[in-house]
Amino acid sequence: MTADGVQPEDQHWPWWPLLPLYPYGRRRTVFSELIHGQLWSLEQLQGVYYVAVPVRLTVAKVSGGLMLVNPLPPTGELRQAIASLEQQHGPVLSIVLPTASGLEHKLPLGPLARAFPQAQIWVSPGQWSFPISLPSSWLGIPSDRTKVLLDDGVPHADDCEWISLGPLDLGVGRFQEVSCLHRPSGALLVTDALVGISADPPALFDLDPTPLLFHARERGDEPLTDTAEARRRGWARLVLFASYLRPEPLEVPSLPELLRHAFRPGLRSIRTHFGLYPFRWKPGWQSAADGLMGAEAPRLQVAPVLERLVLPRAQSALLRWLEQLSTHADLRWLVPAHYSAPLEFDSQRVDQLLADLRQRTWAPSSENWQFLGSIDQSLLDLGVVPREPVLRD
Numbered sequence: 001m002t003a004d005g006v007q008p009e010d011q012h013w014p015w016w017p018l019l020p021l022y023p024y025g026r027r028r029t030v031f032s033e034l035i036h037g038q039l040w041s042l043e044q045l046q047g048v049y050y051v052a053v054p055v056r057l058t059v060a061k062v063s064g065g066l067m068l069v070n071p072l073p074p075t076g077e078l079r080q081a082i083a084s085l086e087q088q089h090g091p092v093l094s095i096v097l098p099t100a101s102g103l104e105h106k107l108p109l110g111p112l113a114r115a116f117p118q119a120q121i122w123v124s125p126g127q128w129s130f131p132i133s134l135p136s137s138w139l140g141i142p143s144d145r146t147k148v149l150l151d152d153g154v155p156h157a158d159d160c161e162w163i164s165l166g167p168l169d170l171g172v173g174r175f176q177e178v179s180c181l182h183r184p185s186g187a188l189l190v191t192d193a194l195v196g197i198s199a200d201p202p203a204l205f206d207l208d209p210t211p212l213l214f215h216a217r218e219r220g221d222e223p224l225t226d227t228a229e230a231r232r233r234g235w236a237r238l239v240l241f242a243s244y245l246r247p248e249p250l251e252v253p254s255l256p257e258l259l260r261h262a263f264r265p266g267l268r269s270i271r272t273h274f275g276l277y278p279f280r281w282k283p284g285w286q287s288a289a290d291g292l293m294g295a296e297a298p299r300l301q302v303a304p305v306l307e308r309l310v311l312p313r314a315q316s317a318l319l320r321w322l323e324q325l326s327t328h329a330d331l332r333w334l335v336p337a338h339y340s341a342p343l344e345f346d347s348q349r350v351d352q353l354l355a356d357l358r359q360r361t362w363a364p365s366s367e368n369w370q371f372l373g374s375i376d377q378s379l380l381d382l383g384v385v386p387r388e389p390v391l392r393d
Helices: 076-089 109-115 210-215 228-244 255-260 285-290 304-310 315-325 347-359 367-381
Strands: 030-035 039-048 051-062 065-069 092-097 120-123 146-148 160-169 174-182 187-189 195-197 299-301 333-335
Touching (some): 051 210, 051 228, 228 367
Parallel strands (some): 092 120
């Protein structure tokens, strides 16, 4: 049993090899109430090489029961948390996958659907997978109780309004995200379209701060020392990695230097990756991180990866979606599937975000954006992605 009273087997996720992301077969879950009596959050970590950020399943109260949005692996711990809500608010009536891509949410949908066999399944139009586009039924999604958002109607129309961003042709598939305005709470539920990032590490890392401590170091021969300063420094660097993949202040040391600092006494374990730390941070990295995080409140933004790799030539589509949101006087909160939630998000804040996006350069290719820009250019040169955005039916 863990320190918080959870059995390790209740955190087991057997299907992790299908998408081998950290923390692999053990998925701890943090359960919290976002808006009293209306919205709840279930968060797990997902990432690569300790570059891990929280991913959220949102539970919304609807007439007669509950709706699950943005699926996560249904570990015993996660199912127990949802069961406690069912006792108070009624059964899970629907499970919604509101994005056309997003493997971190698509792969758990089948197991989550089996965990709640009476729930109706709703998915975004244009589902696809890469490198092989598999039928949804091959991913374990039950076809006999699955409907397509907008094409087959929408769930819980009395409580929710569904607003689509896209569809846009990405070449290999489509980008489409159908956001949900949950009227009883005034919250907009999204997947990837917007995020808010705080300078404080998420509470999920309190269960295991290893990723933060790993990246807080300067060299691989330094121990993983747990302090508040180290956690904040590690979190800031994780945000840089997750936002830009390879931010400008990051260098990769030579192989001899990398090996020289590895395999030292006290570091010969998988937890420390045997002292292998293939990063070197140049001066200025903290300023780059500060531009992404909010000290007083989470900084609202379009995630750089989404802006530069998914929507680099589709700013107008995002602006139209935001303009549509700004007309909703009952909008008060934003609940993304990543990073902080809930975020204050009324029509005034939507208008401010619109103004900021119109004034600054969209999808740049310099400084921290250079690596993302090089990936996009390579995809353009190979003809993988279209040079002009194409709206799809």
